[in-house]
Amino acid sequence: MSALKNALVVRGGWDGHQPVEATDLFLPYLRDAGYDLRVEDSPKVYADSDYMGGVDLIVQCMTMSTIEKEELAGLMGAVEAGTGLAGWHGGIADSYRNSSDYLHFIGGQFACHPGKHPDELTGEQSDNYVPYTINMLPAAADHPITAGIVDFELTTEQYWVLCDSYIDVLATTTQQVRAWDPWTRPVISPAIWTRQWGQGRIFVTTAGHRVEILEDPTVASIIERGMLWASR
Template identity: 75%
Template sequence: MTDTQQTAPAKSALVVRGGWDGHQPVEATEMFLPFLTANGYEVRVEESPAVYADDSYLPTVDLIVQLNTMSSIEAAEFTGLRAAIEAGTGFAGWHGGIADSYRNNSDYLQMVGGQFASHPGKRPSERTGEQSDNYVPHMIEMTDAAATHPITRGISDFELVTEQYWVLHDDYNDVLATTTQAVREWDPWNRPITSPAIWTRNWGAGRIFVSTPGHRVEILQNPNVKTIIERGLLWASR
């Protein structure tokens, strides 16, 4: 290498994980660290959103991967996160780690574009008090936009048996896949409800990617889910 040649700087990824252990925040995020490294990212892992308040570090990050369920976020932390995204940092995650993270902050919910409301489960007489009470068979159905989008291109509708997220959302999302809650005799609603299952969202100069499938490691190992998340991480990145 000559004096004028320099190697390209590595991209920077920040993984923020924590919250409810049922979503396996450590095991689940560890699955994707080799993928990020193989794609040229230097990866930093933090166990809380406190790092979002570091206004000298966060603007240098190209991609934030978050799996932090049912937690809270301080005002300075959210301010730092939002500023970084609006300036071009990508923000990506799956399931409750991004769509049920900070219920105490409505501005976060607006930025992400969807909030977990419920995951209707099995017939009450079949429930045992375990997570599996909420595992139901359901379809992840690709939208027309999915056929040409780099995250979902080549992926057809597929079935999962896991939590099916009912999501409160708005129409600013670019929805790549949906899932429809059935009407069952023990539920209080009387018509099917369709929620976004995979979506993207632009916020300032930043890109946001959300996949509601991803409850635990065994779902993340599903080839369709894994591929969608890996592509989503790269799509969202600066």
């Protein structure tokens, strides 16, 4: 029996986010959910309009990298026509810094991840791992992505996000002011959000720096639900 839906996984960019290993975690889930999968290592496929018209879900894990004009047009056009787009962390919220149109499309952009005290820095990725809370908003209580999920703690990168008001925020995280920080009041950033773009849905969570965070049962559940919610 053929699969009922088509999912495209686009992965690559900065290796520190383990794009292959990270997306591999969710491929069995998507297959079990009835998706026929195609995996690509660049956004070139977005420019294939004949193919993109039949994609129900795009899962993108492409940190930084670049995107060409026709590739972005293909991605945005597919979502406007009803294709879902889902992703986590820098794989969607820190992609294609060369394109202001992409940043506008996603609605929230990674700005920084304030790290440990300067005296604790070692030059490793762990310099940016801090304990923090993801706070669920009232809108999350009955949303298909977050129903039944309560506030939870992580020790990983805490994304400071620049965003607009056309995102529907399900959870936030607060960057506190520490003695060595130059800012003078707490900063609240979206940690889980959705966005309606034409006929399509976009899902983003900022948790998911590496595999060990994606394996957290709460984070994994949010991503699994988010992919299905976004899908056509």
